[in-house]
């Protein structure tokens with residue numbers, strides 16, 4: 001078994017003090033937000049300075065440092081640096097934990113989804129783990145994503161992207177995900193997080209129309225079946241006006257959304 005815990009910058013013996021490069025009490029080279037050390041024209045990135053000791057963090061910093069030199073502008077979002085433990089299943093996370101939220105007194109909500117309920121994980125016979133999405137209660141912005149799953153490192157990329165763009169749980173939940181894929185578990189966890197709020201009139205209407213759609217399909221199918229078996233039974237036909245009413249409700253909801261300048265979930269691009 002290889003135990004590889006703890007890494008540290010090895011700056012002793014480099015004679016940094018002779019050229020005036022400042023080092024902190026942990027041996028890390030001190031830099032400012034533009035990767036400048038205390039010596040003009042010497043920049044520093046990666047493991048030897050602050051932040052997580054990860055290859056992709058060093059890579060982002062390297063690019064940003066060159067951009068600062070080239071154009072005077074660079075960017076690394078330290079709140080969205082992913083971490084992955086490459087075990088089986090993998091463990092991957094980005095952003096805040098529940099403990100962080102409690103310590104920072106952030107009002108938060110949590111959505112989860114177990115991999116055992118994900119169709120692709122079931123087909124792959126690889127159902128260990130879950131997805132957890134942590135969101136800010138007031139804005140529903142995603143604060144953290146935590147995944148245990150065989151493909152957690154790859155699944156996490158969606159959470160990192162969502163955080164980079166300041167997405168809410170609803171943004172992720174309303175994004176179409178291919179089926180069957182493990183990424184659907186991220187969507188479901190996001191849906192679980194944001195669905196804990198009080199439902200709006202639009203949400204209620206949308207769910208009513210979806211339910212009516214399903215009822216209609218069921219009635220039409222059963223009508224066809226019953227017509228064969230039992231001709232006078234025409235209840236589904238009698239209920240058709242009900243479906244028409246819900247259809248009108250959907251049109252009204254779409255109009256209401258358009259007036260508010262929002263995209264209607266009931267009238268997506270498929271219309």
Ligand SMILES: Cc1cc2nc3c(=O)[nH]c(=O)nc-3n(C[C@H](O)[C@H](O)[C@H](O)COP(=O)(O)OP(=O)(O)OC[C@H]3O[C@@H](n4cnc5c(N)ncnc54)[C@H](O)[C@@H]3O)c2cc1C
Nearest residue numbers: 004007014045046047048052053054055056057058059086
């Ligand atoms: C066993 C192990 C596994 C890891 N696995 C992962 C992982 O799965 N994912 C991940 O993101 N990160 C991983 N890391 C961390 C990752 O390797 C580092 O975060 C990353 O390489 C840091 O990049 P860097 O450019 O800051 O430093 P480095 O990649 O260490 O580059 C520093 C370079 O400077 C050179 N150098 C040092 N001293 C001198 C000197 N005096 N003069 C001239 N040259 C010098 C070194 O030879 C080296 O080439 C792992 C690290 C280890 C040790």
